[in-house]
């Protein structure tokens with residue numbers, strides 16, 4: 001499996017990324033956890049300690065980017081855009097070289 005995600009440069013230049021979501025992701029990325037890895041999917045949990053909320057993110061490697069990323073929060077479900085939870089996973093992938101070490105990582 002190969003995991004495709006946005007580089008920090010692309011997050012910052014993407015007009016569909018809300019500044020507020022990005023700022024929230026900056027405080028959340030260290031609290032992202034991997035729940036499971038299957039042959040095609042990766043499940044994550046992102047926690048926002050400020051509001052004491054948790055959401056589940058799934059990466060679907062068989063889907064085309066950006067549809068490969070799904071979160072169960074209202075923001076993502078309603079707007080179909082990257083939410084703070086998905087952005088927190090992207091930041092973790094960008095900043096932590098030991099995160100998902102065995103998986104091929106491709107920043108877009």
Ligand SMILES: [Zn+2]
Nearest residue numbers: 071073083085
């Ligand atoms: Zn979300």
